[in-house]
Amino acid sequence: MPVADVMVRRTRTYAGTVTQPPGIPARGATRLATSRTLPLEVSDLGTFDDLVDLVSGGGVVVLSGAGLSTESGIPDYRGPDGTRRVEPMTYGEFAGSSEARRRYWARSYIGWQRFNAAAPNTGHRRVTQLQRAGFVGPVITQNVDGLHQAAGARDVIELHGSLDRAVCLTCGEVTSRIGLHERMTQGNPGFMDRFAAAAEAVGSQWGEQVRPDGDIVLADDLVETFHPPRCLVCGHDTVKPDVVFFGESVPREVVERCFSLVEQARALLVLGSSLAVMSGYRFVRRAHREGVPVAIVTRSATRGDAEASLRLHAPLGDTLDALVEALHVEP
């Protein structure tokens, strides 16, 4: 959507409402009028100009989620209504059986190829520009796709780890995902062809099934033919992607570092996260508690709406485009 359309829609949405200065808590009246006709914008609070004002002061810490990467072709776990579309494998399942690990790696072997080919989008690039111009400081991301770094951002804290690496649960050996992928290719000749044939037989577009963690839906009979990777050091089949699974905790030192960054920030800008999981939501709560203004830009309702002083339900790429322009940031 061109920026002009975003501006027009904003004007229409906010016509007649009182402009909400950053840092001032929500008042209920602004959310009522348009709820039936514009469901995605029902809980918007504040205006794009408020966002410009907030970011223009600098000292902004960004918290990004899956919504920032959807424009790179990596789908969100959750639909626009915030409900979960797929059930990811939990840590307990993965650690609990060789069969689960075989299933995970078979699906991930297929899914990661598309995942790995994803490139940063406008949103990632604009965040980097804002950082280089001094408006944005560290970037805390819930994404495991490495796209902030690929877009040139620095000080990126990967809350949930990265799919670039894998670690052995038995001996702790860390290995690169690319090397692991090559080993899986050597250990599973013809697997990709068998998968492609099976997908074609059911008329499936496999690339459309890839999940935010590179996982994919795969038939059981195919999974049974897959040889999962073994650790090169200890030989066990306990190699795990170095990402935080559901049912697992973000490392304590990472959490503490992020709390510290949020407390020292002038503002927390949430981009494309539904804040449905506590791993990200807790930073919004901490910011709110410490009097640090929270701004949220996303396409869906979020769990942190009550703590936000500014909420815009708008496309991220276009909004960040407009923000960079409004702040006169050089490309």
Ligand SMILES: [Zn+2]
């Ligand atoms: Zn090992």
